[in-house]
Amino acid sequence: MKIKYKLNIVFTLISVVVIIISALIFLNLSIGAIEERTKAQLESVATIKENQLRNLVKERIKDIEFMRGDILFYELLKTNWTNNEYVEEILKNKINLFNNNFSEIFILDPSGKIIFSTDQTQKWKIKNDKNYFTKGKNETFVQDFYYSPSTQKPTMIISTPVKDANQNLISIIVGRVNLESISDIMLERSGLGETGKTYLVNKINIIFTKPLQNEEKFLGKTIYTPAIKECISGKNNYGKYKNYKNVSVLGIYKWIPGRDVCLLAEIDETEALAITKKLGQTITFINLVIVFLLIIINLFLTKKITDPIKYLKNAASKFGSGKLDTEIDIKSKDEIGELAQTFNQMAKNLKESNEKLEKYSKNLENKIKERTRELNKKIEELENFNKLAVGREIRMVELKKEIEELKNKK
Numbered sequence: 429m430k431i432k433y434k435l436n437i438v439f440t441l442i443s444v445v446v447i448i449i450s451a452l453i454f455l456n457l458s459i460g461a462i463e464e465r466t467k468a469q470l471e472s473v474a475t476i477k478e479n480q481l482r483n484l485v486k487e488r489i490k491d492i493e494f495m496r497g498d499i500l501f502y503e504l505l506k507t508n509w510t511n512n513e514y515v516e517e518i519l520k521n522k523i524n525l526f527n528n529n530f531s532e533i534f535i536l537d538p539s540g541k542i543i544f545s546t547d548q549t550q551k552w553k554i555k556n557d558k559n560y561f562t563k564g565k566n567e568t569f570v571q572d573f574y575y576s577p578s579t580q581k582p583t584m585i586i587s588t589p590v591k592d593a594n595q596n597l598i599s600i601i602v603g604r605v606n607l608e609s610i611s612d613i614m615l616e617r618s619g620l621g622e623t624g625k626t627y628l629v630n631k632i633n634i635i636f637t638k639p640l641q642n643e644e645k646f647l648g649k650t651i652y653t654p655a656i657k658e659c660i661s662g663k664n665n666y667g668k669y670k671n672y673k674n675v676s677v678l679g680i681y682k683w684i685p686g687r688d689v690c691l692l693a694e695i696d697e698t699e700a701l702a703i704t705k706k707l708g709q710t711i712t713f714i715n716l717v718i719v720f721l722l723i724i725i726n727l728f729l730t731k732k733i734t735d736p737i738k739y740l741k742n743a744a745s746k747f748g749s750g751k752l753d754t755e756i757d758i759k760s761k762d763e764i765g766e767l768a769q770t771f772n773q774m775a776k777n778l779k780e781s782n783e784k785l786e787k788y789s790k791n792l793e794n795k796i797k798e799r800t801r802e803l804n805k806k807i808e809e810l811e812n813f814n815k816l817a818v819g820r821e822i823r824m825v826e827l828k829k830e831i832e833e834l835k836n837k838k
Contacts, residue, residue: 443722451711458707463678466700467666470680473619476692477626478684480613485584485605485687489568491526492588493602495533498522519544532581532604536561538597550578560587564600572688573630575648582607582636582648623696624755628689631660635672636689646672655681659690668697743771 523533523546534545534750541557555561563569564587576583584605614626614637627639633650651672658665659681666680671694679694 435641440719440723440726443726444719447718451715455708455711458543461702462652462703466678466695467680470624470666470678470693470695473624473626473678473681474691477613477693478682478691481610481628481684481687482693484609484613485570485586487603488529488586488603489570491529492586492601492816493568495522495526495601496588496590520546526603529606529609531606531608532579532605533602534602536564536587536600536602538565538599543599553578560585560602561600563587564602565589565597573628573634573636575632575634576604579604582630582634584610607636614638615640620693621695621699623699626691626693626696628691629660630690631655631688633660633791639672655679655692656690658694659683 518769519535526533530546532550533544534542534547534550536555537543540554540558542550542553542555545551558571560569560571566589568586568588571585571587573582573584575581584607585602586605587600587602592598594668597633610628614628617624620626625639628636629651630636633652633656635646635649635651638644638647652672653672655665655667655669655671660683662683664680666678668676668678671677671679671692676697677694678697678700679692681690681692683690823829
């Protein structure tokens, strides 16, 4: 694989990995920030609802105590008015002033019998075993959220004693708080988005207010979730959990001491983190653009790096084929530029060495030729001398032979 492809792959992979890691870190930080903002928002809503609930209960207590303090009301209760339609009509008119605040108002005699009620079906019933009677004989008493067997509905009751000047019990005024007004507080959706809700659950897991306007079917039902289990044990917390519809939500739950009720403020996780989905899409798009730009930059940088290397390679090939006058024209002030200068210097030195070698070879060749000529001349002289010597030897032999012949003739 060519180096330019290797560099492109390496640069692109490094860029993509860095971008992905950066995007994941940014996205996680964004999710954390959104969850913190959601937590703060839900805490604020829950605190407001808690204060509104406490204030509403205080107002209902004032209503009941106001009836007890009304002079005409007090005087009528002191009289033997049972079954006196005129007195009952006056009491009804007085009580009707508070009807919007209570679903039922009734009066108990000292024995615990209902002697007057805005709900005629409840009249003459005995309630002497109820907390609002036993505890309401002495002082104003609030029986917090519970499920009433007589009305088959969730209820909250406030009772207060009516006593004469000698502190003898005359009667007990009892008001069944209209939970619609509490539901209205919980159903108010400011700051809760599309799926946000607040609702109340008592200590035996009964839901006391509609979580949403169209969720009446849950009212009075017993529900069990990990968040509610923790809350009714007295713990306050925030987190992600499954709610009563098995939907994943971000929620805050807090136990309201004195009212023995759990207040939950929730918003669907999909809505709370919807912005992170859009953010993720935006980040993905931006990252794709960045990757595209980085690829172009990588190609440019790789070309800038590999072109001189390619030029060096071609120059080296020419140099290797014997073209010693090859020169690399790279002026960059980096390692490649230094390598080009080194190559040019090497080529120059090698060319000079080659020229010297050629000159030396030529001189050596001339010397060899001169020596060869001299040697040939010596050889020729030697051959001539040898020929002369051989001729003399032959002549001597011939003379010797002639002398021998002359001797023989004598």
